[in-house]
Amino acid sequence: MNLSILPEDTCLQAWVKILSCTEIPISYQIAGGVSLLGALLKRQVWIDQRNWKVYPNQSVLFVGPSGIGKDTIINYVTREIERVGMPAILGGGTQEGVNARLANLGSPATAYIPAGELSSFFGQRDYQSGMIQSFTNLLSTGEKIDITTKGDLANKGQPKYIYQPTLTLHGGSTEEWLHKAMPDGTMEGGFLGRFLIVVENFGQKYIALVKQELSKKETLKLEEAQKIWEEQITEILGKYKKPCEMIPLENARHYYTNWYHNRFRYFSKTVLPYANRSRDMVLRLAMLMAISRKHWNWIDTEDMKFGATVLLEVGKYIDKILLPPTSEAQAARMILQLLPATSAELWKKLNQKFPVRILQAAETVLSASGQIYKEKGTNLWRPKPEV
Numbered sequence: 001m002n003l004s005i006l007p008e009d010t011c012l013q014a015w016v017k018i019l020s021c022t023e024i025p026i027s028y029q030i031a032g033g034v035s036l037l038g039a040l041l042k043r044q045v046w047i048d049q050r051n052w053k054v055y056p057n058q059s060v061l062f063v064g065p066s067g068i069g070k071d072t073i074i075n076y077v078t079r080e081i082e083r084v085g086m087p088a089i090l091g092g093g094t095q096e097g098v099n100a101r102l103a104n105l106g107s108p109a110t111a112y113i114p115a116g117e118l119s120s121f122f123g124q125r126d127y128q129s130g131m132i133q134s135f136t137n138l139l140s141t142g143e144k145i146d147i148t149t150k151g152d153l154a155n156k157g158q159p160k161y162i163y164q165p166t167l168t169l170h171g172g173s174t175e176e177w178l179h180k181a182m183p184d185g186t187m188e189g190g191f192l193g194r195f196l197i198v199v200e201n202f203g204q205k206y207i208a209l210v211k212q213e214l215s216k217k218e219t220l221k222l223e224e225a226q227k228i229w230e231e232q233i234t235e236i237l238g239k240y241k242k243p244c245e246m247i248p249l250e251n252a253r254h255y256y257t258n259w260y261h262n263r264f265r266y267f268s269k270t271v272l273p274y275a276n277r278s279r280d281m282v283l284r285l286a287m288l289m290a291i292s293r294k295h296w297n298w299i300d301t302e303d304m305k306f307g308a309t310v311l312l313e314v315g316k317y318i319d320k321i322l323l324p325p326t327s328e329a330q331a332a333r334m335i336l337q338l339l340p341a342t343s344a345e346l347w348k349k350l351n352q353k354f355p356v357r358i359l360q361a362a363e364t365v366l367s368a369s370g371q372i373y374k375e376k377g378t379n380l381w382r383p384k385p386e387v
Contacts, residue, residue, distance in 0.1 A: 029073065062173070
């Protein structure tokens with residue numbers, strides 16, 4: 001993900017400029033900024049899907065090695081939410097504590113949750129063992145969630161609800177934690193499917209002494225970008241004091257429909273739950289891009305293209321991030337690197353590293369998921385053509 005996906009007239013250009021003096025990767029900057037905008041808008045805007053509404057709050061999972069900038073982008077977003085004065089910022093602790101705070105926020109129960117390290121936020125202690133499933137429910141943006149406990153019924157005899165939960169969670173994780181510590185079922189159960197998952201392995205640049213390295217001209221540009229950002233955020237929030245439905249224009253609808261029917265080409269069958277949830281994610285990102293460009297109640301093709309492009313980037317690494325590095329997965333990655341080749345050629349090159357049964361299983365998975373195909377009239381395997 002790079003700057004080329006941002007239209008020139010989006011206020012996110014100013015946001016990225018503000019962060020240009022940091023080592024935060026561009027992909028983190030863009031994802032954090034667009035998600036921040038969604039958190040500020042709460043439920044004031046939506047796309048109507050008749051049976052449900054797509055609201056702008058988009059959670060993000062920043063994946064990368066320690067020190068790459070996961071905490072830094074989350075801290076920047078947190079400070080901006082504190083500057084604006086909303087939504088409420090919730091910390092970790094027990095699920096009961098989080099539920100109690102959300103229930104006291106009224107309707108909608110809108111909150112931002114910064115979790116620099118998901119492993120620390122959820123923990124492994126017994127009293128936190130059910131937090132992931134509870135947060136999966138909270139991130140669903142339903143109308144209400146029953147959080148009644150036996151104690152509530154014993155003391156008051158009345159059920160207790162969180163009304164219109166509207167959460168934006170920013171979490172950081174290493175690949176290792178996702179592979180080893182994430183509980184089973186987080187993909188199938190929908191927890192990870194509710195996050196825009198942004199992966200970086202290397203920082204974009206290195207700055208030793210920021211203040212000393214910035215020229216006076218660069219400092220003035222940063223100050224100007226901060227002013228533009230604050231002015232535009234104030235204007236945007238002022239426009240949506242009254243709730244507003246966002247309408248995709250005809251060409252944008254055609255673009256989305258085409259992407260919708262072809263989206264499984266960008267995801268393997270092994271991450272099907274994520275592919276299914278990507279339909280709303282693209283709409284959410286398109287809506288936020290439209291708003292950032294002052295398209296007050298409509299979405300054009302460029303807005304929709306932004307959402308689809310972001311998900312295309314996610315699709316490139318989602319398997320590696322979400323699937324444990326099993327022997328079959330490792331073999332599959334090596335097979336892809338060696339193509340085009342016949343099965344016999346692949347086994348000859350890889351039989352020192354993997355048993356034949358593992359290579360056969362990896363080949364079967366790659367073929368069934370459409371990642372490789374056999375050239376007509378030959379035994380030659382080729383990778384799926386780039387779209």
